[in-house]
Amino acid sequence: MGYKLTLQELENFSADFNKSSQNQVVARAAQKSGVLAAAYNDRVQNELTRVFSTELATDNVTNQRQSGRCWEFATLNILRHNFGQKYHCKNFTFSQSYNFFWDKIERANNFYNYIIATASEPLDSRIVRTHLNNAGKDGGHFQMATALIEKYGVVPSYAMPESFNANNTAGFGKALGDKLKKDALVLRKLKQAGEDEKIKLVREQFLSEVYRMTAIAVGEPPKKFDLEYRDDDKNYHLDKELTPLEFLHKYMGDVDFNDYVLLANAPDHEYNKLYSLPDANNIDGTCHIQWLNVPIEYLERASVNQLKDGEAVWFGNDVGEQSDRQKGYLDSNLYQLSDLFGVDLKMSKADRLRTGAGYFSHAMALVGVDEDQGHIRQWKVENSWGEKNGDKGFFVMNNEWFKEYVYEVAVHKKYLTSEQITLAEGPAIELPAWDSLA
Known part of the structure; x- marks a missing residue:
């Protein structure tokens, strides 16, 4: 039997609210300007200085616009940055559309794999619904981006420029998602009937149609291109007729993505364990999404050490929490909503993950850190939201925000302890597709 509110209780609530004149003052401010503006802590701007003891050479920023491609951009x-340092060309950029194209093809192929593998499950089962809900979506993980790079290489941004549908993915994503869901019903029926030979022909047709849709929406990727650029000293460079993989291996052959480990800080999971998410891979057989879950101080120290060695750090975070997009502030005390409402709204990081109040929603790059005798004060963050957000596209983040809202960093193995290196080599505990780390 549920609990029913009585009219007397509602009268009591109203009386309790109105007995304090301060509630009326706060209510007027919140209703006029919104709760975030009313709870905004102006002191933050005095504490986030944008001066960093360690800072990489940066200039322009990229812009993912209305798309969920942050993981690819980061x-x-x-x-x-690696290319810029090596070849003295800090504003060189790679084509995000190129990798976006191949992700759509590979992800459709793996979607069909998952649908066929779960054909014996009810259509409304949690695993099938999760795959259907993800059809056509943009979001991803670090290893998904590196798997695409390793298989297809990279091209300069001018070789495959951004298109409307790459910048604004909702329309194409909806059309592609609808097609994949329709295909899923056909493949499930064929699998349930035991028609495995027919499945091969049908899925090949389906994938050809996905390719057609993606080529129409985004454009076909180049098979070869000429590398042409001027470095920071105005020297001209030209290397003709490169394939995307030749470009990767010739100019960035020293980048070994297998040497990276994703350190996670998810206190709702047991520490010092390696976890994997097999139901979210985008490339069959080569992409393995894994995290080594450790206390937050290991993410901090590994990130600082990698920055001091001159390399940026990919990190996954919950950018919608305690952030000012326009000014580029990430501060755990930015909006004092508990003070505004007179209600304790604070939750632990573990509880936010357990309840879905917190989650990995965005990826960016750490390009600087400010330390005072080993104490981390703040971080410089390169975002992919264009120059009109933050300080010409760069955000500043205090270390408390890092502790509360950063969930993973991609760092080299050499910044881990020997025990962590052993753990990172597996085996991994498999997580379901709906886990909080997903």
């Missing part, structure tokens, strides 16, 4: 930003 990974390519790490790669372009």
Whole structure:
């Protein structure tokens, strides 16, 4: 039997609210300007200085616009910083559309794999619904981006420029998602009937149609291109007729993505364990999404050490929490909503993950850190939201925000302890597709 509110209780609530004149003052401010503006902590701007003791050479930023490609942008930003340092060309950029194209093809193929593998499950089962809900979506993980790079290489941004549908993915994503869901019903029926030979022919037709749709929406990727650029010293460079993989291996052959480990801080999971998410891979057989879950101080120290060695750090976070997009602030005390409402709204990081109040929603790159005798004060963050957000596209993040809202960083194995290196080599505990780390 449920609990029913009585009219007397509602009268009591109203009386309790109105007995304090301060509630009326706060209510007027919140109703006029919105709860976030009313709870905004102006002192933050005095504490986030944008001066960093360690800072990489950066200039322009990229812009993912109205798309969920942050994981691809952040990974390519790490790669372009590597290229920029090596070839003295800090504003060189890679084509995000190129990798976006191949992700759609590969992800459709793996979607069909998952649908066929779960054909014996009810259509409304949790695993089948999860795959159907993800059909046509943009979001992804670090290893998904590196798997695409390793298989298909990279091209300069001018070799496959951004298109409307790459910048604004909702329309194409809806059409592609609808097609994949329709295909799923056909493949499930064939699998349930035991028609495995027919499945091969049908899925090949389906994949050809996905290719057609993606080529129409985004454009076909180039098979060869000429590498042409001027470095920071205005020297001209030309290398003709490169394939995307030749470009990757010739100019960035020293980048070994197998040397990276994703350190996670998910306190709703047991620490010092390697976890994997097999139901979210985009490339069959080669992409393995894995995290080594450790206390937050290991993410901090590994990130600092990698920055001091001159390399940016890919990190996954919950950018919608305690952030000012326009000013580029990430501060755990930015909006004091508990004070505004007079209600304790604070939750632990573990509880936010357990309840879905917190989740990995965005990926960016750390390009600087400010330390005072080993104490981390703040971080410089390269975002992919264009120059009109933050300080010409760069955000500043205090370390408390890092502790509360950063969930993973991609760092080299050499920054791990020997025990962590052993753990990172497996075996991994498989997580379901709906896990909080997903």
